[in-house]
Amino acid sequence: MAIREGDFIRLSYTGTVNGNVFDTTDEEEAKKAGIHSPDAVYGPVTICVGQKHVITGLDEELVGKQAGTEGEVTVQPGKAFGERDPKKIQSFPKSKFTEKPVRGMPVKIEEQGEGTVVDVIGSRVIVDFNPALAGQALTYQYKIEEDVTEPLDQLKGLIRLYAGREMEVTIDGDKATVTLPPGINYDRRWLLWRGRILHEGFELIAGISEITLVETYKRPEKKEAA
Secondary structure: OOOOOOOEEEEEEEEEEOOEEEEEOOHHHHHHHOOOOOOOOOOOEEEEOOOOOOOHHHHHHHOOOOOOOEEEEEEOHHHOOOOOOHHHEEEEEHHHOOOOOOOOOEEEEOOOEEEEEEEEEOOEEEEEOOOOOOOOOEEEEEEEEEEOOOHHHHHHHHHHHHHOOOOEEEEEOOEEEEEOOOOHHHOHHHHHHHHHHHHHHHHHOOOOOEEEEEOOOOOOOOOOOO
């Protein structure tokens, strides 16, 4: 059956720019490309087609395909990270930075967001707020591994997609329960995307009317006196 917008699928992909890998779901490929992260969860990702869980050009490529399809698509900047905008390259005084700015250093400026230092000239620091891959055509090799039709697997997929980790999930009737790992409330990524996971859980997954987040604390064991 052809994939439509709103369908959940499990997807593997490797993205390259000018022949260099910048993103992949394959751990061995990430190691070979020198972009491996020990904290990342590798393997096929579960996405909902049409929800921009991947860049627009790849998302659109998946519509009409079937499970098992392998392909390659080149995505132009307009449907990737956009064109480079010269207005997003700005100058700031060195005094604005708490650390000594150097080329390539990521920075965050409250009014502008996250950027990268591209030059330091005298007492001025030049920061580029364009996405790193803005203005670039990207090539993706992909495989649609399978359709994901079970609500349990769909919710687990959303959690991994946004939170970057796997969690224990159960569904009883129309009620879902997510068991949160210890210390999750110190996880900045979880705090940022928790609301999105809940919103999409209700909007995209049929049959779920309640999601309970369970966080359990245990009394620490006392150490015996020596």
